[in-house]
Amino acid sequence: MGGCEAVMERDLIASHWPQDLRSAFIEPPKPLDFVLPGLPVGCVGALVSPGGVGKSMLALQLAMQISGGPDWLELGNLGRGSVLYLPAEDPWPVLHHRLFTLGQYIDARQRVALERDLRLIPLQGANPNVLDSHWWKAIALWAEGVRLVVIDTLRRFHDADENAACAMTQVLGQLERLAMGLGCAVLFVHHTSKSAAFQEAGDLQQASRGSSVLVDNVRWQGYLATMTKREAQQLGVSEGLCHRYVRFGVSKSNYGPPLPERWLVRDESGVLRSVTLGDVRRERGKRVLL
Template sequence: MPDVNDSINDLALPRLDIRKSFTEQPPALDFVLPGMIAGTVGALVAQGGAGKSWVALEIAIGVAGGPDLLGMQYPAQGRVLYLPAEDPALAINHRLYSAREAVAGSIDQLAETLEIVPLMGRAVDLLVPAWADAIERMATGARLVVIDTLRRFHSGDENSAGEMARLLGVLEGICERTGASVLFLHHTAKGAALNGAGDAQQASRGSSVLVDNVRGGQFNLLGMTEADARAHGVDPGDRRSFVRLCQAKANFGPPMADKWYRRMDGGLLVPAQIERRDDGGREAEATRAKGERGRSHG
C-alpha cells in the first residue's frame, strides 16, 4: 500500500512568482455572476417553494447567452450545465415552455449552449469518486454548473463540518480542473425562516462550512413579508407573488443590491417595478382604507 506522505511529496504544487505578482498587473477578475468569479463555488439559499429553481433556471438562461431575465448583468456568456435532481423532466419542460415568449429570440442559441440533465431518481453522490468524475466530465467546457439541490448530490451529514468540507472540496476540485463555476441550491434553516433571518449568511441549513467556505458568494431568496408589502405599497393579498433576491455574502467586490421579482403565470420571475416608500407604506394603507370606507357607504 503506497505511503500517503510519499504521494503528497510527489505532487507538483505550483508556486506563485512573488516578484511577478508584485510588479506585473494580473488579468482582470472574470465575474460569472455578481461577486462570483470563474472557478469558484457559490450558493443560492431559500425555503422550499420560494422559487429558487426558477431563479437558477433564469440565471442559467442568462449566462448561456439568452436574455437577462433577472437583470443580473452578466459580464460574459458561455456554456451552462444545469443539473436538476429534485424535479422530474416533465416539470422542467413545463418551466421552459412557460418561458418561451421571454426567450423567443434566443431559443436557437440556448439549444447550443444550455445543457439540462434531469437527475431525479438517480442516487447521485459527489462523495463517490465515480459520480464526481462523471459530473466533472459533463462540466468540462462549461462556464457555469448549477446543482439543484445540494442535498440530492451527496450522502453525507449536512451538520458535519468535516463531511461538508470534503463535499465542498470535491466541488472546488471540479472548478479548478474545468474552470467552471458551481452554483448549488440549498435550503434555509427552519430557525432562520421562523425568526425572520432568511437574508442572513447563516440562514443556510446545516454546517456553517456551507457558508464560510464558499468563495463564490451566497445569494438568498425570500418571500415578501407583510411589513415588506406595507413598505413598498403592495396590497398584502398580492405579496405572495413577490420575492426578494439578496447577496448575503460577496467575497469579490461589493454585494449586489437587493432585487425584487414578481412571479408570473407559470412561475417565471420578472423584475418587479416597486420601490420602498419613505412613509413606510402608510399612504398606500390610507388609500386602501379610504376605498373601503367609500364602498361601505355606497
Template sequence: MALDLMAAFTELPPPIDYVLPNMVAGTVGALVSPGGAGKSMLALQLAAQIAGGPDLLEIGEFPTGQVVYLPAEDPPSAIHHRLHALGAHLSAAERQAVADGLLIEPLIGKCPNIMTASWFDALNRAAEGRRLMILDTLRRFHIEEENASGPMAQVVGHMEAIAADTGCSVVFLHHASKSAAMMGSGDQQQASRGSSVLVDNIRWQSYLSGMTQGEAEILGVDDCQRGYFVRFGVSKANYGAPFQELWFRRHDGGVLKPAVLERQCKVKRRQREEA
C-alpha cells in the same frame, strides 16, 4: 504551483472574471432560499442567461458560455413546464442560443453522490469546457450529515476540486433553515441550513426570500398579493462591490421578472396625520 511574488508586485493583474454578480469564475457558491420560493426557476433563468439568453432578471450583463444544469429534485415534466413558460419571454433567436448553450440533465431517481469516485468523475466531466454548473439541490448530491462540519467540508472540497480542475463555476441550490424561514431572515449568511461550513468554505452566497408582511406594508403591496414577490441578493461575496438586492415578481409559469416597488412609509404617515 507557487506564485511568483515579484511578478505579482510589479505586473498589472488581469481583470477579475465574474460569472454571476460578485461570483468569480472557477469558484463555488450557493443559492439559498426556503422551499417553494422559486429558486429552481431562478437557477434556470440564470443558467439560460449565461448560456446566451437575455438578461430578463436585470442582474447585469455577464460573459456567456456553456452551462450545465443538473436538477435532481424535479421530474422532467416539471422542468418542461418551466422551460415552456420561460420560452414565452424569449425571441426565436434567444431560444436557439439557450438551446445551443445550455445542457439540462434531470437526475431524479439516480441518487447522485459527489462523494463517490464514479459520481465525482461524472460531474467533473460534465463541468469540462463549461462556464457554470448548477446542482439542484445540494441535499440530492450527497448522503452525509449536513450538520457535521467534517463531512460538509469534504462535500464542498469535492466541488472546489471540480471547479479548480475545469475552471467551471459551481453553484449549488440549498434550503434555508426553518428558523430563518420563519423569522424572515433568509437574506443573512447564516440562513443556510446545516453546518456553518456550507457558508464559511464557499466564496459566494446568494438568497431568494419571500416578501414578509412588514415589507408588504412598507412597499404598498396587498397581503393577498405578496406571495408573488421575492427578493434576491448576495449575502456573501469575497470579491467585488456590494450587489444591490432586487425584487422580482412571479409571472405565468413562475417566471421571475423585476418588480417596480416604492416605499410607502411617508404616504401612510401623512394619511395618519391627516386623519
C-alpha cells in the same frame, strides 16, 4: 511505498508548487472573470431560500441568461458561455413545463444559443454523489468547457451528514475541485434553516441550513426571501398578493461589492421578473423602506 502510491505522490507535488512571487509583485494581474456579480471563475457560491419560493426557477433563469437567454432579472451583461444545469429534485415533466413557459419569452436567436449552450441533465432518482469518484468524474465530463455548473439542490448530491463540519468541508472541497480544475464557477441551490424561515431572516448569511461550513467556505451567497406582510403594507402591495413577491440579493460576496437587493415578481407561470417597488436599506439590523 508501492508504485501507484509513488506516482500519486509525484502528481500531487507537481500540481502544487510554490508560486513565483517575484512575477506576482511586478506583473499586473488579469481582471477577475465574474460569472455572476461577485462570483468569479474557480469559486463556489450558494443560492439559499426556503422551499417553494422559486430558487430553482431563479437558478434556471440565471443558467439560461448566461447561455444566451434574456435578462429577466435586469442583472446586465453576465458574459456568455455554456452552462451545465443538474436538477436532481424535480422530474422531467416539471422541468419541461418550466422550459416551455420560459421558451415563450425567447426569440429565435436566443433559442439557437440555448439549444447549443445549455446542458440540462435531469438526475431525479439517480442519487448523484460528489463524494463518489465515479459521480464526480461524470459531472466533470459533462461540465467540460462550461462557464457555470448549477447543482440543484445540494442535499441531493451527497449522502453525508449536513450538520457535520468535516463532511460538508469534503463536499465543498469536491465542488471547489470541480470549479478550479475546469475553470468555471459552481453554484449550488440550498435551503434555509427552519429557524431562519420562521424568523423571516432568510437574507442573512447564517440562514443556510446545516453546518456553518456551508456559509464560511463559499465565496458568494445569494438569497430569495418572500415579502413579509409588513413589507407588503409599507409598499402598498395587497396582502393577498405578497406571496408573489420575493427579494433577491447577496448576503456574502468575497470578491466584489454585493449585488444591490431587488424585488422580483413571480407571474402565474412561475417566471421571475425584476420589478420596482421601492428602495430598501438596512439600519441597525432592521429593514427600513425609503
